[in-house]
Amino acid sequence: MDLSSYLLVGAVLFVAGVVCMATKRNGIGVLMGVELVLNGANINFVAFANYTRLGLDGQVISLFVIVLAAAEAAVALAIALSFYNNHLTIDVDQANQLQG
Amino acid sequence: MMPLIAANSLAEYVLESILWDFPGNGSVAFTIAALVHVVLILTFFGVAPLVFIWLERKVAGRIQDRLGPTRVGGRFGWLQTLADGVKLIQKEDLCPADADRMLFRMSPYLVFVASFGAFIALPFGNGFVVQNLEVGLFFMLALMSLEVLGVVFAGYSSGSKWALFGGMREAAQVVSYEIPMAICALVPVIATGSLNLVEVGHFQAGGMGNWLIFQNPFTFVAFFVYFTVATASVKRAPFDLAEAESELVAGFHTEYSGIRWSYFFMAEYASMFAVSGIAVFLFLGGWYDGFGIIETLDRFVLDNGCGWLGQYTVNVIGLAIFIAKGTSLVFFQMWVRWTLPRLRIDQVMMTCLKYLLPISCTLFLGATVWPLFLHSMTAGQTDIIRAPMGDRAYSPRPAAVQPLHKSHSAPHPAPAAAIIREGSGKEA
Amino acid sequence: MTGHQLLFWVFAAVTCGGAIAVVLTQNVVRMAFWLIVSLGASAGLFFLLNADFVGTAQLLVYVGGTLVLLVFGVMLTASGPFSKMQTRPGELFLAGVVAILLLGLLGSSVCSVEWDRVIAATNSGHQITNQQSLNHGFNRPEEGNTGHPLGMAFLGMRPDRDLVAGNKTLSTGYLLPFEIASVHLLVVLIGAAYLARAKRRVHPNEL
Numbered sequence: 221m222d223l224s225s226y227l228l229v230g231a232v233l234f235v236a237g238v239v240c241m242a243t244k245r246n247g248i249g250v251l252m253g254v255e256l257v258l259n260g261a262n263i264n265f266v267a268f269a270n271y272t273r274l275g276l277d278g279q280v281i282s283l284f285v286i287v288l289a290a291a292e293a294a295v296a297l298a299i300a301l302s303f304y305n306n307h308l309t310i311d312v313d314q315a316n317q318l319q320g
Numbered sequence: 321m322m323p324l325i326a327a328n329s330l331a332e333y334v335l336e337s338i339l340w341d342f343p344g345n346g347s348v349a350f351t352i353a354a355l356v357h358v359v360l361i362l363t364f365f366g367v368a369p370l371v372f373i374w375l376e377r378k379v380a381g382r383i384q385d386r387l388g389p390t391r392v393g394g395r396f397g398w399l400q401t402l403a404d405g406v407k408l409i410q411k412e413d414l415c416p417a418d419a420d421r422m423l424f425r426m427s428p429y430l431v432f433v434a435s436f437g438a439f440i441a442l443p444f445g446n447g448f449v450v451q452n453l454e455v456g457l458f459f460m461l462a463l464m465s466l467e468v469l470g471v472v473f474a475g476y477s478s479g480s481k482w483a484l485f486g487g488m489r490e491a492a493q494v495v496s497y498e499i500p501m502a503i504c505a506l507v508p509v510i511a512t513g514s515l516n517l518v519e520v521g522h523f524q525a526g527g528m529g530n531w532l533i534f535q536n537p538f539t540f541v542a543f544f545v546y547f548t549v550a551t552a553s554v555k556r557a558p559f560d561l562a563e564a565e566s567e568l569v570a571g572f573h574t575e576y577s578g579i580r581w582s583y584f585f586m587a588e589y590a591s592m593f594a595v596s597g598i599a600v601f602l603f604l605g606g607w608y609d610g611f612g613i614i615e616t617l618d619r620f621v622l623d624n625g626c627g628w629l630g631q632y633t634v635n636v637i638g639l640a641i642f643i644a645k646g647t648s649l650v651f652f653q654m655w656v657r658w659t660l661p662r663l664r665i666d667q668v669m670m671t672c673l674k675y676l677l678p679i680s681c682t683l684f685l686g687a688t689v690w691p692l693f694l695h696s697m698t699a700g701q702t703d704i705i706r707a708p709m710g711d712r713a714y715s716p717r718p719a720a721v722q723p724l725h726k727s728h729s730a731p732h733p734a735p736a737a738a739i740i741r742e743g744s745g746k747e748a
Numbered sequence: 749m750t751g752h753q754l755l756f757w758v759f760a761a762v763t764c765g766g767a768i769a770v771v772l773t774q775n776v777v778r779m780a781f782w783l784i785v786s787l788g789a790s791a792g793l794f795f796l797l798n799a800d801f802v803g804t805a806q807l808l809v810y811v812g813g814t815l816v817l818l819v820f821g822v823m824l825t826a827s828g829p830f831s832k833m834q835t836r837p838g839e840l841f842l843a844g845v846v847a848i849l850l851l852g853l854l855g856s857s858v859c860s861v862e863w864d865r866v867i868a869a870t871n872s873g874h875q876i877t878n879q880q881s882l883n884h885g886f887n888r889p890e891e892g893n894t895g896h897p898l899g900m901a902f903l904g905m906r907p908d909r910d911l912v913a914g915n916k917t918l919s920t921g922y923l924l925p926f927e928i929a930s931v932h933l934l935v936v937l938i939g940a941a942y943l944a945r946a947k948r949r950v951h952p953n954e955l
Binding site for chain 1: 756760763764767768770771776779780783786787790793794797798799801802805806809810813814815817818820821822824825839840843844846847850851854855858859861863864866867894897898901902906909922925929932933936937939940941942943944
């Protein structure tokens with residue numbers, strides 16, 4: 221397999237994640253979109269690490285992405301739970317109190 | 321033939337001795353090797369729960385002062401599990417009306433695949449491993465952590481409150497217990513400096529004193545902490561809150577019947593063996609018997625030139641020793657199950673987060689500092705009684721990690737796996 | 749078709765199919781299931797790309813940790829069993845158009861680059877030979893045996909760069925980012941626990 225097939229898989233994941241973020245009304249659904257986007261980027265990093273001179277650096281960066289995605293998911297979930305405690309829903313369209 | 325039968329080496333062997341120059345025969349050889357290993361591991365995966373469930377019933381019977389199964393298959397009722405399996409296959413495959421049908425049907429497979437996948441990296445002897453990953457231990461822990469997802473989905477999709485409670489408890493419990501389990505597994509890894517279980521096994525050659533459980537005080541404690549945490553992470557009593565029969569009917573598998581129900585149990589008993597196998601490799605000497613018999617046989621085979629058949633025989637003896645050790649740990653888990661009462665869910669969480677987690681962090685730190693401490697106390701030694709770790713590795717058994725091309729006189733071309741990966745990956 | 753290609757197509761199909769199913773499903777628990785399928789299969793892609801450690805970390809941290817947390821969050825916030833929050837058909841149509849345009853843009857930019865020439869131009873003098881490394885029974889570093897080199901890189905040393913013949917410079921590693929990430933994780937741990945701590949629950953009639 222060549223590099224571009226892996227990059228295309230990464231592109232599909234990225235686009236699916238973007239669409240997921242844009243269309244889902246459930247807060248956790250939006251979070252899943254973010255995970256897809258990050259994973260699409262990860263596939264690109266690892267593919268470049270394997271096929272080009274990027275080497276180990278690509279794998280290191282993808283490890284950082286995985287770790288930071290875990291941290292991001294924890295914080296986002298805490299926010300979602302907090303929002304649910306106050307509004308009894310996690311519909312992101314209901315989070316409009318700052319509109320004034 | 322080399323002592324290793326990892327998929328790569330088997331593929332190489334098949335390529336050289338059976339197949340000739342044939343376009344794309346690298347992948348054919350690799351497929352043959354992969355199929356051989358899949359069949360072997362599936363057989364083990366199917367037979368081990370059969371034996372363990374029978375053993376569980378006998379152990380439970382004896383501990384409760386009864387006989388357990390006695391009739392099916394002759395004297396000891398040893399065909400009881402097979403009869404049960406036939407019964408389960410014949411049962412109707414029920415799906416509750418309130419259930420999310422797709423998830424309800426998928427989740428037993430998720431549990432099964434996660435548990436089965438862990439056996440890819442579990443060595444059964446010196447190199448008797450499907451894929452000799454450098455990160456083997458890490459890989460096993462990762463795949464076994466996926467099991468919880470199937471249980472949670474099973475509990476959620478059943479559409480029953482008992483199942484939902486069971487699934488939620490399982491999620492909370494397993495996610496918490498994964499942390500001390502991984503940290504305790506790292507304590508012997510610090511001593512050896514390798515995540516590859518075969519390599520960790522080699523470090524424990526030469527007698528029981530070299531087993532990693534006796535490496536330093538911290539690994540000794542870590543074994544018991546690991547075993548407790550592993551029991552909890554495969555949801556065995558006294559930590560089987562996910563299926564607490566006295567409170568939750570049957571917990572997450574309340575609504576399951578027939579063959580789907582039995583998948584959960586095959587996975588549970590196979591994971592019991594998997595965590596015990598990890599414990600055997602990390603603490604209890606792997607495939608070495610502890611009295612130097614395997615090492616002596618090894619040296620005999622090497623000195624007398626018994627060839628690959630001799631090495632293979634020694635490896636089979638090592639495999640038997642490993643399985644015996646693993647089974648005795650599984651037996652110990654059963655013993656605990658039928659002896660101790662079940663904890664409450666808050667006690668389970670408290671045990672993990674307030675006691676086991678700090679203990680395992682302390683052990684981790686201690687194991688890191690211990691060699692430095694010894695080094696400063698004893699003017700440069702990292703071990704008081706034994707040979708230092710670096711000298712111990714591989715020394716009693718030079719053949720164990722010899723390069724794959726040792727047995728060939730001519731300089732060897734790249735191994736089959738490399739041929740496959742090169743041919744398809746880099747140049748394609 | 750070689751084994752690598754076959755496995756690539758299987759994993760790529762499952763990864764993309766799972767990702768698309770995440771977008772199209774309205775039930776949030778099923779979304780989580782498809783996300784697990786997609787991310788698990790992309791771990792398989794990492795193994796194909798000779799990144800064993802990254803693939804395993806993906807399985808352990810992402811699928812086994814983060815997604816369990818997500819499923820947990822789904823269960824805690826679902827108002828009813830199998831809750832649905834519908835996306836309006838108009839939105840879905842618009843999103844589909846945008847997705848196809850974006851995918852076309854990314855796809856055409858990937859396909860328009862002649863990667864073979866780019867790789868050949870940057871890789872000059874860096875080709876890894878098979879005879880170079882000693883085979884210890886498991887795969888060589890170039891074949892996914894990256895645990896030790898990655899560990900060294902996180903400690904700030906780069907033997908994979910520096911121990912090349914003719915190399916007179918020292919490369920930098922990732923010790924500082926590693927430390928920052930660890931502190932970051934600690935901050936996240938405390939922050940998430942603070943945010944999600946038990947508070948007074950609002951009763952429905954007060955809203």
